[in-house]
Amino acid sequence: MDDERLEEHMQRLENPDGYCLHCQRPANQHHPVGPITITKSEPDDGDEIWTHEFCCWECLAHWFARQAGGVFVVDRN
Secondary structure (H helix, E strand, O other), X not given: OOHHHHXXXXXXXXXXXXXOOOOOOXXXXXXXXXXXXXXXXXXXXXXXXXXXXXXXXXXXXXXHHHHOOOOOOOOOO
16 A cells, blocks of 8 residues: 555544445445444543444455454355
8 A cells, every 4th residue: 555545544544534444435325224334442542533434244344354364255155
């Protein structure tokens, strides 16, 4: 990821812009299912709260897997 794209991504982490954090398409593209909004905070620092928006559960699952150090795989069977 180049510096400009990394900076844009970090801005989106701090200030959601209505686009999916994973695929970067509109977070409400599957309305009424989305957007899926999650909020997280650091346990030791209640001042730092981050809000993330996702368009669907698959994008959310990709993000969860990456946070856990893995890769989300869809089994189409």
